[in-house]
Amino acid sequence: MLSKTDATSRIQLPNPSINLNQSLEKSRGELEPRDSADAGAIIGVLGMVLQACPQIVDYGPNGAIKTWCDLLSAAVVVRKILGDPPSAYDDACSILRAENAAAVMACILERAGHINSARGYLPDLTRKAERGEFSLEPMLMTLMRTSSGPRMGSA
Template sequence: HYERHIQNSNPQSIIELEPASEMKQGATADDRSGGRAEPTVRLQKDEDENGRVPATSSAPAASAALKSFPLGLVLQACPEIAAYGPQGSVGTWRELMAAAVVVRSMLGVSPSAYEQACEIMGPENAATVMACVLERAGHINSAGGYLRDLTRRAEKGEFAIGPMLMALARSNSPMRAKTG
């Protein structure tokens, strides 16, 4: 059992641990936050014991139904997002969410569209979707419209990140790169 330890020099933040084997596929983010954060402006500082940020409570049914995936899988499926993280890398959910905000702006997704995605899907899943959108940016006409559509579908329980993430993981796998 190996854990990667990243310590932030900012005394206001907590020490971040990203467990490698404790995060199971399909685990849901905790829904303990009572307040509503402004995900496009600042990141929530209240992470649970797995380093995950609790989903906001405005749409508990939708965010509870939408499963989050291990960070390692997200980064394997969407390697391009890492370049937009702090210091050009992503090693924690917080860094992925920071990178997603940069990508959101770069792709022309409005702050309100991304904020709504965070409210409906939860901040981890919204960041994961932004990473997926970045990966497929050449095939998407309007990243903002696409995100709004996925958010509407998630709110109705008609969208799951898994199939999108798995398709990208397969297309970005090292085996495919060698054989294709």
């Protein structure tokens, strides 16, 4: 098993054709991958979330997100800021799994200025997911495309 230091030092963006749902399914119930193949997919998906949703980093511990645990912590902070009740986030974690719910919160934060009611968006997506009508992958891929332009301060 990789240590957290080894895993976080190798964050790489995955192949764009990666199936996020399958990668996160491999990690269901565990934040530590079982083997190095799982580690690459899981860490790669975290990298994809951070590329698509760079604003979430500001809410991570010490202003950084290096692990899924950091993303989960940041998502709770964002949930409070957006005014979502704890029960809405708990439902999302139960239905989507914690990692997916945290990634959804990152996406909502990224698009908060374009969402009429950011507070009601998570429960709506959770209900859609429960009916099989929502997948995180298209949401992340769209954000990756819209955020792929040059950033201020980047060389």
